[in-house]
Amino acid sequence: xxxxxxxxxxxxxxxGPVAALGxxxxxxxxxxxxxxxxxxxxxxxxxxxxxxxxxxxxTLVVLTAGxxxxxxLVMALASMVMGVVAxxxxxxxxxxxxxxxxxxxxxxxxxGLLVARMxxxxxIVTLGTWNIAFALTxxxxxxxxxxxxxxxxxxAGETFxxxxxxxxxxxxxxxxxxxxxxYVLRQTAAGRHVHAVGDNAEAARLAGISTRRVxxxxxxxxxxxxxVAAWLSLGRTGVAEPNAxxxxxxxxxxxxxxxxxxxxxGRGSMLGALAGTLIVGVLRNGxxxxxxxxxxxxxxxxxxxxxxxxxxxxxxRLAR
Amino acid sequence: MSATQPVLEARGLVxxxxxxxxxxxxxxxxxxxxxxxxxxxxxxxxxxxxxxLSGATQPDAGQIDVDGRPIRFDSPRDARAAGxxxxxxxxxxxxxxxxxxxxxxxxxLRRGGVAGxxxxxxxxPLMVERAAxxxxxxxxxxxxxxxxxxxxxxxxxxxxxxxRAAAFARHVVILDEPTAALGVRESGxxxxxxxxxxxxxLGVILISHNMPQVFALADRVHVARLGRRIALxxxxxxxxxxxxxxxxxxxxx
Numbered sequence: 347x348x349x350x351x352x353x354x355x356x357x358x359x360x361x362g363p364v365a366a367l368g369x370x371x372x373x374x375x376x377x378x379x380x381x382x383x384x385x386x387x388x389x390x391x392x393x394x395x396x397x398x399x400x401x402x403x404x405t406l407v408v409l410t411a412g413x414x415x416x417x418x419l420v421m422a423l424a425s426m427v428m429g430v431v432a433x434x435x436x437x438x439x440x441x442x443x444x445x446x447x448x449x450x451x452x453x454x455x456x457x458g459l460l461v462a463r464m465x466x467x468x469x470i471v472t473l474g475t476w477n478i479a480f481a482l483t484x485x486x487x488x489x490x491x492x493x494x495x496x497x498x499x500x501x502a503g504e505t506f507x508x509x510x511x512x513x514x515x516x517x518x519x520x521x522x523x524x525x526x527x528x529y530v531l532r533q534t535a536a537g538r539h540v541h542a543v544g545d546n547a548e549a550a551r552l553a554g555i556s557t558r559r560v561x562x563x564x565x566x567x568x569x570x571x572x573x574v575a576a577w578l579s580l581g582r583t584g585v586a587e588p589n590a591x592x593x594x595x596x597x598x599x600x601x602x603x604x605x606x607x608x609x610x611x612g613r614g615s616m617l618g619a620l621a622g623t624l625i626v627g628v629l630r631n632g633x634x635x636x637x638x639x640x641x642x643x644x645x646x647x648x649x650x651x652x653x654x655x656x657x658x659x660x661x662x663r664l665a666r
Numbered sequence: 667m668s669a670t671q672p673v674l675e676a677r678g679l680v681x682x683x684x685x686x687x688x689x690x691x692x693x694x695x696x697x698x699x700x701x702x703x704x705x706x707x708x709x710x711x712x713x714x715x716x717x718x719l720s721g722a723t724q725p726d727a728g729q730i731d732v733d734g735r736p737i738r739f740d741s742p743r744d745a746r747a748a749g750x751x752x753x754x755x756x757x758x759x760x761x762x763x764x765x766x767x768x769x770x771x772x773x774x775l776r777r778g779g780v781a782g783x784x785x786x787x788x789x790x791p792l793m794v795e796r797a798a799x800x801x802x803x804x805x806x807x808x809x810x811x812x813x814x815x816x817x818x819x820x821x822x823x824x825x826x827x828x829x830r831a832a833a834f835a836r837h838v839v840i841l842d843e844p845t846a847a848l849g850v851r852e853s854g855x856x857x858x859x860x861x862x863x864x865x866x867x868l869g870v871i872l873i874s875h876n877m878p879q880v881f882a883l884a885d886r887v888h889v890a891r892l893g894r895r896i897a898l899x900x901x902x903x904x905x906x907x908x909x910x911x912x913x914x915x916x917x918x919x
Contacts, residue, residue: 534786535774538767545762552722552754554743554772612762 363606363621370625374632381635384511394627395502395516396421396582398620399575400598401605402527403454403568405619408602409531410564411544411611412461412468416453417572418595419479422588424450424576426483429492429586432499439498447573453479454569455562462561476595483588492586502581516578521620523571528616540564545612600647601626603654610658671734673698673837673869674719674750679728681714688714689725690893696838696869701860703872703880703901706890706913712873713842715890719871720752720840721745732837743772749836755843758827761816765808766790768815769797769830800833801826804862821852825859832863839863840871845879857883877906889913 375382400417407414428446431437437445453475460471502516531537542550543560551557579590605622607614626647633643674696681689689711696702706712717723719730721739729736732748739745742752759768770793776782777789794811801808806825808818815823824844831839841860845853860883864870874880880887881901889897889912897912911917 529785533788533790535776535788536786538763538771538774538788541762542760542771545760546757549754549757549760550771552742552752552757553760554741554746612760 363604363618363625366604367621367625367628370628370632374628374635378632378635381632384509386631386635388505388508388511388513388517390624390627390631391517391520392503392505392514392582393631394623395514395520396575396579397594397597397601397626398520398623399523399571399578400594401601401619401623402523402616403571403575404598404602405605405607405614405616406527406531406540406564406568406571407468408607408609409540409544409611409614410561411547411609412561412564413472413599413609414457414565414568415469415472415595415599416457416475416479417472417568417598418591418593419476419483420450420453420569420591421572421575421579421594422591423453423479423483423486424573425579425590426487426492426586426588428499428576428580429495430486432496433492433494433586439496442496442499443577446576447570450573450576451566451569454572455566457569458562458565461565462558487586487588489588491588493584495580495584495586499577500581500584502578503584504581514581516581519574519578523574524616524620527571531616536560536563541612543611596651597626597647600651600654603651603658608658609655670697672696672731673733674871675731675734676715676719677729677731679715679718679725679730681711681718681723681725687893689718689728692728692890692893693895694719694871694888695898696871698837698869699864699867700885701864701870701872701883702886702888703874703884704888704890705874705877705880705909710890710913711893712890714893716752716840716842716871716873719745719838720750722752722754746834750838750840751831751835752840753827753831753842753844755846758830759815759823762814764814765801765811765818765826766794766797768826769793769800769811769833773834801829804829804832804859806859819852820848821855824848824852824856828856828859828863832859832866832868835868838869838871840873842873843875844872845874845876853879877910880909881906891915 380386400421404414404417424446427449428442431445432439432442457472457475460466461468502519503514505512505514531540539550539555539560542555543557547557580586601622602619603609604625605618607618629646630643633646672695676692676694679689679692680687692711692715694715704712714723718725721742721744724740737748760771775789775793777787781787797811806829808822815826828841828844844856848856860870860872872884884901887899887901887909888895889899889909891913899909
């Protein structure tokens, strides 16, 4: 059974996640008449726009054979910094936006430096920065929600009409981020080096690639994507919330794995990552529509992530 | 020994790891257009010697000359810039990347114009074309250059790795156990390739444990023992058992 599923998985390659997404859409379309309406699909996109940017960043890190457990919490900290700078310090929104993104890039670079320079395991490093980011979020906000945000900071949540559906401005932004990340991975040397370092770090080093620089680049770029995610998150919820980012943290890793990126590094794509993001969004949305409680949804994502890892051909190869 | 200028010469290389001297005054001389086999028992310092010559390790003392000019390698990149390419055992290629990507790994070609300069866009068609031309020139035939390296047989992979080294080397190709993991037929494929590389006029250093292979292929045999070169043999004038005896210390060189 697993053997057959694995063969199918290997044959489908990066089409697998897209096929799974299609299957999920058809299934929910049958189960709920509301699901396949344009407005609902636009809503799914709006619901995953924050997650999508985090997934794009997480994919970069996972491709280097690393993992970033701090992703959602760094996003939360960045959005809180934006809120505090704009609301409590009363500085212009542009300063707030840049300050938030800078904090996220700083955390990404810190992860990258610790992994690349000190050669610490990414799992432990980012477990540490997860906690640091969480505590800092609570400290800078005094555990309070900030709701009076200047309009530019929440603009990503406002909608425009496309074919009768209401689409949030953050959605095209997320799609653009995926497109850029896809281009960098596929068409530039830096992107190929991310794959090479994750695939076989020693071979990459002996081929003259600075593995440290590549790792630092991947983690810092991931941080930048979390920073943009923070801005979208302000738009999506309209507030800077000290407990944001918690569900995104596991959802992001789930989406990366569902998107067919190997946790062992080197293999994966941004197209798959986008599909993985949408699978998570479709499941959340579809299960809600057919009346499944949110706890069962969490349970369902848990089962899915394990299943997806079990189907990673690379995992099977290494286990042999 | 010939009177011509060696293409690569190392004198008195020393490399210590704590109390252990992996290299203890090692010398090496390589001429253009010859295959120099380096043999030695485990711990003789072969790997460390190779790593020093390819820039992967920095010696504590000693001198390396390329084409008669003293040179210092701080990284594999420096050695490559000096025209020395190394093909490391097992570590040569990235299995998830395709043949052309592996061929140009670390020295990718970018497009001209705005796409290349500003958008850093790679010229993938050109890389495929050049990789194909190089592989064809060395008579390495593959089903496609767009396949991931992991889809190739062991022999094909090793040929890609060796051909890559040959394609970019201006002076020296270092091959570390290129046939260690291969069957008889596939080894033959790689060894033919090694001969073609020598015939192009490059100096080839071949590390091998396989004595029949060494004696069939090498122009000279460098015997390493305890971090030094203890003998330089002509394979036409001595037997395999002599070489093995020297390398294990059973007879003095």
